[in-house]
Amino acid sequence: MLTNAAAKAAGAQSRAYKLHDQGGMHLLVRPTGTKSWQLKYRWRGREKLLTIGQFPEINVARARILQAQAKEQLEQGVDPSRAQRSADSFEQLARGWHRHHRASWSQTHAADVLASLERDVFPELGARPIGAVQPRELLDIVRLVERRGCLETAGRLRQRLSAIFGFGIAEGLCEDDPAAQLGRAMKKGKLSVPHPALTSIDDCRALLAACEVDRGAAVSIMASRFLALTAVRLAAVRGMRWTEVDLEARIWTVPAERMKLSKPKKGEERFDHVVPLSEEALWILRGVRPASIGGEPQVDRLVFPGRSSGPIGEGTLRELYNRAGFAGRHVPHGWRSSFSTILNEDLGPEWRTDIDRALAHSPKDKVEAAYNRAQLLDRRRVIFDRWGELLSA
Structure with a gap:
């Protein structure tokens, strides 16, 4: 059985590897250093994998509690993956995506990305379950940014929304990207022109x-x-x-x-x-x-x-x-x-x-x-x- 000390000491290697705990649960350590709790289970004859959360945000004791809850859902005839998609909020997913990429960004850029989400997205959609977010809701948000006259900012926000859902798909937290087609309904930015500047x-x-x-x-x-x-x-x-x-x-x-x-x-x-x-x-x-x-x-x-x-x-x-x-x-x-x-x-x-x-x-x-x-x-x-x-x- 794993301990918090062993999980903390697990370092990144050239390939992902697993540290097994109990009852089908393991800690997956990726080459990037990200550590995710995963539970292997069977649903209607098929083997599935449930991502419970990341270490150290979720320690060993909490991961085992969530593992027990997932097994209770199985006994009640509920697929834990579907139940999880209904429970995890968009803000949780977005912050997880931000943490994952923060090390590869400059400090200022990382702060700007998070600030844009906190200003324009979280107040409206932060508490919504991931699986419940619809394309129309996301389009309404980027159009509010467009109405401020910030077309380039709206475009960047759409890209970030799509990247967040892409991260969720890879982590097994959602099944599709409702931001994928937003660009078809957005305003086109102006042709690139030099920055306005005083020359006197x-x-x-x-x-x-x-x-x-x-x-x-x-x-x-x-x-x-x-x-x-x-x-x-x-x-x-x-x-x-x-x-x-x-x-x-x-x-x-x-x-x-x-x-x-x-x-x-x-x-x-x-x-x-x-x-x-x-x-x-x-x-x-x-x-x-x-x-x-x-x-x-x-x-x-x-x-x-x-x-x-x-x-x-x-x-x-x-x-x-x-x-x-x-x-x-x-x-x-x-x-x-x-x-x-x-x-x-x-x-x-x-x-x-x-x-x-x-x-x-x-x-x-x-x-x-x-x-x-x-x-x-x-x-x-x-x-x-x-x-x-x-x-x-």
Whole structure:
């Protein structure tokens, strides 16, 4: 018979394997490290497999109780698999799917995925049994997102819903995917166009000034100005932690795994991105630092936290710019275009390569990308210092 200690100690191997308990129940350990309780039984002459739940959420004692309940159902002439599909809620399934994939996602992306489900799906369908969810209910949910004007978000939500049910099918928790055909009834997104961006330094200053008098949260206004000064991708600022900042050296090092949504695959080489901090950017960091305990930054804390324990919302800065009167003219990602356009004109063509590197654009020459990893921080610092001067003039 298994113990909790033995179950906890079971490590992943190249192939899935089973640790047997009693009465046909075993713990299946997959190569990913996921551990699932499964019960083998016979129903009307056919051998079937019931997934009871995952360890450690369900420990040994609880798994045996659920095993006993399943055997009682068999004695009453009820198929435990069908009874389970009626009992497990959509939220339980969705959170299990999220836990399963969380290790392969960046921290910011994992938080965004869960936040979208908690905001748009769980209030309506979280408590519904998995097997009772109908395509029409899911379509109503994605159409509410479409009505907000977020067609791309609605498309991503449909993909996530389908992935959740696909996970449930693989785990034996449901039989079909009611989200599979939703795309046929959804609105089509607009053709891909460049992100709206301001290309005049006067307009950039006007936007930042308009944000300063907004009644929104101070942390959002500070994050907006810091994003403008560093010209990184929004996800980098949202997930920024104090461990990445060296105030003495005046640099911010964005870890390679946060430069993209997914974590690096095995054998894939990615490099940290070093951002020299201008005096204007340092002023922002000194302004948000006193909010930490004792006036010193905690190494594991976000620099720009949201209302909960996670980062500021994915659409917070876009909404800030809309309220400032720049809807359709500028979005958070647009700062990268503003930075490139204005500085190329200001510094001249001999700085073009350095400006591209400052934006973390990879060289087209793969050999150069592999061998020329020089940060050339002195030239980058000139670029960011000049950008800070231009925005703050």
